[in-house]
Amino acid sequence: MQQKGAQVAFRHTGLVYNRDGQAVRACADVDFTVPAGCSAAVIGPSGCGKSSLLLMAAGLLEPTDGEVLVNGRPLTGPRRETAFIPQDLGLFPWKTVLQNAMAGLRFHGMPKAAAAQRAREALESVGLEGFERAYPKDLSGGMRQRLALARGLAIDADLLLMDEPLSAIDALLREDLQDMLLDFWRRSARTQVLVTHSIEEAVYLGQVIVVFSDRPATVACCLDNPRVGTPDWRDSDGFAAQCRAVREALARAVDR
Amino acid sequence: MRGPLLRKVGAYAFAIVFILAGWWVTAWLVNSPALPTPGATFGVLAANLPALVPYFLTSTGRVVASLALGTVLAVPLAQVCARSRRLDGLFAPVLYILYPIPKVVLLPILLVLLGLGDAPKIVLVTLTVFFQVLVAVRDAVRAVPEGAVLSARALGASRWGIYRSVTVPATLPAVFTSLRIGVGTAIAVLFIAEAMAGSTGLGYFIMQSWSMVNYPRMFAGIVALAVLGLVLYGIFDAAERRLTRWRS
Secondary structure (H helix, E strand, C coil): CCCCCCCEEEEEEEEEEEECCEEEEEEEEEEEEECCCCEEEEECCCCCCHHHHHHHHCCCCCCCEEEEEECCEECCCCCCCEEEECCCCCCCCCCCHHHHHHHHHHHCCCCHHHHHHHHHHHHHHCCCCCCCCCCHHHCCHHHHHHHHHHHHHHCCCCEEEEECCCCCCCHHHHHHHHHHHHHHHHHCCCEEEEEECCHHHHHHHCCEEEEECCCCECEEEEEECCCCCCCCHHHCHHHHHHHHHHHHHHHHHHHC | CHHHHHHHHHHHHHHHHHHHHHHHHHHHHHCCCCCCCHHHHHHHHHHHHHHHHHHHHHHHHHHHHHHHHHHHHHHHHHHHHHHCHHHHHHHHHHHHHHCCCCHHHHHHHHHHHHCCCHHHHHHHHHHHHHHHHHHHHHHHHHCCCHHHHHHHHHCCCCHHHHHHHHHHHHHHHHHHHHHHHHHHHHHHHHHHHHHHCCCCHHHHHHHHHHHCCCHHHHHHHHHHHHHHHHHHHHHHHHHHHHHCCCCC
8 A cells, every 4th residue: 555645746837739729728837746645636628738737747648838846846757656537538448347447557568367356345445346357348437437447446546547437427426436436535545636627516525625727727716615524514614605606706707 | 029030031031032023133134044944943053062072161251261361460450550650650551542543453463473272362361351340449549448457457457358358349349340342342353363363262253254154153152152142141140140149
């Protein structure tokens, strides 16, 4: 188990990409830090470039301006200890549940038996024991979600990056999965960055809520949300008030 | 599990009975030595088997070599085309123009250039297979889920790792689908090539028997060619099924 989460810092990060010969500015001068062990929620208008931000944090996309630092060092590519869950979860449909959970360890060169052992433990911790030989198509949406998480647990990630992972899941199940994410985060020292378009999700899971403006995405404001993880947070008056605050911040960010 | 399996066996049994009945009725109606009844066919096959075997092996070798060669040439090119926009921009129009041309019309040219042996036949069938596999695999590579590639990269996969864990398993079913669909055309083209030139292969065997007015021998050759197609189809179908168990 990782003893320490990773610190992620965006330093005047910008991204310009080329689409059909036109320069599109996805994000500009993004500057914020997610402290080690913190759970941050990134929220902003849809299509504002939040996803690009996450890709840069995962080392999958190189910023065109500024840099992204993890534990103080500029990223040059994907890190071994970063787990990235894309919007469609990025499972391998042609691999079994166990092979999916093992994938990262196998890419890192771990022998099969040891990787399978670690993957089994990860699957057990998300409640997928007994499904090792199933294929992703045999799983429900929530189980697939948990498999994606198990993949990150298996590689013992110190940084978990998620791009709207729960957007395709219905409301009640979604709350269960949010509870699971919260639980995993609290029981580990892992840093977690969640991109979402749901205000409630951001307030339920983010110790820090980073509100983004419209394209090009840039940080409009950061809201502290210290009561994350306290009992009955979702049903408290404070939760509703915090949601209101985020909604107002979002509205201001879009108007700007 | 037993219900669907039984139903499947039943469906195949019905199909076989249906085909045999249709064959029998047709044979009875035309009443010609060129089309023996199903019952007479066993005797015809047994009597001509020794003569048939070398021709059968020649044709099998040619078709298998062409299928292998066509696939080996098409798959890497399809991967590269689907991956690089610039190369695809270059190749797509070429493919678009060449794909619909029936490759079999090139046979006379190949005969002039390559003679009467194995070479023109293998080249012609390879060409036929090549285009079918190329088009199918190119589309399959394009349909590889983007998230799978991203998460493989994020999980630390090397270029080779992505190829082995994402691209190949995602596109291999398309290879076998195109081979399964292409095997009929491949054997048809081979038959024409063998019938037109040279003195080897089942195509020659069938047409030679025809010109000798030895109809039972001719029919034995036809059955052998049909069996070759059926067996190859079965192999590709089984491979495709095995490789697509993960699909819904």
